[in-house]
Amino acid sequence: MNITPKKLVQEDLNTLITQHEHFIGGIKGGRKLNVSLYEMEGLNFSKRNLASAIFAGAALNGCNFESANMQGADLFGADLCDGLLRNTNLTNADLRGSLMHRANLENALLVDADMREGRMLHANQQDEKLARSIEDDGIHQHSEANFIRANFSGARLHRSFGHKSDFSHANFKNAKMTKVTMADCILRGANFTGADLSGANFSGSVLQGAILRGAKINGIKLDDADLTAALFDDFDASTVDVSKVKLPLSLDKLNRGLQLIIRDHVEWINSLGQKGKQANLIGVNLSGLHLEHSNLSAANLSATLLSNSNFSGSNFTMANFNNSTAENSRFERADLRGITMTECRFFACDFREADASPAKIATGANSRLWPTDFSQTNFSGSKLMRGDFRNALFNHCNLEGCDFTGADLSHASFIGVQCDGAIFDQANLTNAVIAPDALKRAKINHTKGL
Numbered sequence: 001m002n003i004t005p006k007k008l009v010q011e012d013l014n015t016l017i018t019q020h021e022h023f024i025g026g027i028k029g030g031r032k033l034n035v036s037l038y039e040m041e042g043l044n045f046s047k048r049n050l051a052s053a054i055f056a057g058a059a060l061n062g063c064n065f066e067s068a069n070m071q072g073a074d075l076f077g078a079d080l081c082d083g084l085l086r087n088t089n090l091t092n093a094d095l096r097g098s099l100m101h102r103a104n105l106e107n108a109l110l111v112d113a114d115m116r117e118g119r120m121l122h123a124n125q126q127d128e129k130l131a132r133s134i135e136d137d138g139i140h141q142h143s144e145a146n147f148i149r150a151n152f153s154g155a156r157l158h159r160s161f162g163h164k165s166d167f168s169h170a171n172f173k174n175a176k177m178t179k180v181t182m183a184d185c186i187l188r189g190a191n192f193t194g195a196d197l198s199g200a201n202f203s204g205s206v207l208q209g210a211i212l213r214g215a216k217i218n219g220i221k222l223d224d225a226d227l228t229a230a231l232f233d234d235f236d237a238s239t240v241d242v243s244k245v246k247l248p249l250s251l252d253k254l255n256r257g258l259q260l261i262i263r264d265h266v267e268w269i270n271s272l273g274q275k276g277k278q279a280n281l282i283g284v285n286l287s288g289l290h291l292e293h294s295n296l297s298a299a300n301l302s303a304t305l306l307s308n309s310n311f312s313g314s315n316f317t318m319a320n321f322n323n324s325t326a327e328n329s330r331f332e333r334a335d336l337r338g339i340t341m342t343e344c345r346f347f348a349c350d351f352r353e354a355d356a357s358p359a360k361i362a363t364g365a366n367s368r369l370w371p372t373d374f375s376q377t378n379f380s381g382s383k384l385m386r387g388d389f390r391n392a393l394f395n396h397c398n399l400e401g402c403d404f405t406g407a408d409l410s411h412a413s414f415i416g417v418q419c420d421g422a423i424f425d426q427a428n429l430t431n432a433v434i435a436p437d438a439l440k441r442a443k444i445n446h447t448k449g450l
Helices: 010-026 257-269
Strands: 119-123 130-133 325-327 345-347 358-361 365-368
Touching: none
Parallel strands: 325 345
Antiparallel strands: 119 130, 358 365
16 A cells, blocks of 8 residues: 655755755764655755755655755655756766656756666555666656756666757766667757667757767667767668768768859858858868868858868858867867857867957947857867957856967856866956856966956
8 A cells, every 4th residue: 555645845844954964964963864755846955965865756846956966865756847956966866767857957967877767666554665666667757858968977867768858968978878769859969978879769869969989879770860060980881770860961962062162152252242152061071171271251160070170270250160060170370250159069179379359340330349159169178279269258168178378368258167177377367257166177377367
C-alpha cells in the first residue's frame, strides 16, 4: 500500500533546510534533509545548500532551485516539471526517473549525474523505504526543457531523453548516451567530445556547430539532422547513414566558383550595392583555404566551417559569422570592425593585432559606432595579443587559455565569461565590464584599469 504524500509549506521547509545546512556544516542540532514523497509544489529552494539531501519521489513541480547546491542529492523519481534550476549544481546527483518536462536548467551543472531510466513503484508502509525500478517506461521524461549551456560531462542519460528540448552549447564531454533518443532537439554548438553515442537517435535535430570529434557514433541515427558548421570525424558508411543529413556545403556544390563570388562581392561593395552581388556563403565549408587580404566586408558567413584556413589581413567589416566554426585558422591583422561573431566556436585561432574596434556607421548626416559582438563564442586557446577590442562584447564567452597580452580591451564587456588560464598581461581593461571573480584564475600582470 502506498504512503499518502505529505505536504510542506514554505515556513516549515525553511526550518528543515536550515537544519540541513547545519548538518552539512557540522553545527550542533543539524539534521539531514529527507523529504521523500512530500508534496512541495512551487516552493523556493533557491541559493540554499541542499548537498546530499533526499528528495526521492517528491512532488517538486514548479519549484525554484535557482543557484542551489544540490551536489549528490537523491532525486530518484522526483517531479521537477516546470521547475527553475538555472545555475543549479547537480553534480553527482541521482536523477534516475526524474521528470523535467518544461523545466529550466540553463547553465546547470550535471557533471557525473545519473539521469538514466527509473520509476518509483511503491513504499513500505512500516519503514517507509522506497522501492525503485530501473526499467525504462518509454516516457519522454525531460521533454521541451531548457538545457542551454548545461554541463553533462560524464553524466549517464536516459534512453528517451530531452525530446524537443534546447541543448544549445551544452557540454556532453565523456557522457554515456548509448541508444539515447534526442530527436527534434536544438543542439547548436553542443560538445560531444569523448561521449558514447552508439545507437543514439538525433533525427530531426539541429546540430549546427556541434563538436562530434572523438565521440563513439556507431549506429547513430541522423535522418534530417542539420550538421552544418559541425566538427566530426569521417563517418563509417557501414554503421552510419548520412544520406539524409544536412552537411556543410562543399565548394564544388556552389553555383559559382568562390573567386567569382568574391569578385562580385567586391563590385557590390564598391558600387554601394548597385552592381555585383553580396557574398552569401551560409553553411559553406571554407576549410583549408588561403584567402589572405580578401575583401569580404558585410559578407554573410553564418554557419560556415572555416578550419585550418588563412584569412590574415582580410577585411570582414560588418560581416556576419553567427554560429560558425573554425579551428587553427589565422585572422592576424584582419579588419573585424563591427562584425557579428556570436554563438561561434573559434578554437586555437590566431587573432593577433586584429582590429575589432567599433565600426562607424553613417546614419544620414550623422554617424554612430557599431561595436563588434563576440557574445557566447568559444575562443578556447586562441591568440588575441595586441588586438584592438575596444567596446567589444565578449558576454558569456569561453576565453579559457586565451592570450590577450597587450590587447586594448577598454570599455569591452565580459559579463558571464570563463577566463581560466587566460592571459591579460599588459592589456588595457580600463572601463571594461568584468567581475573580479572572473579573473581569479587568469594572469593579470601589469594589466591596466584593474
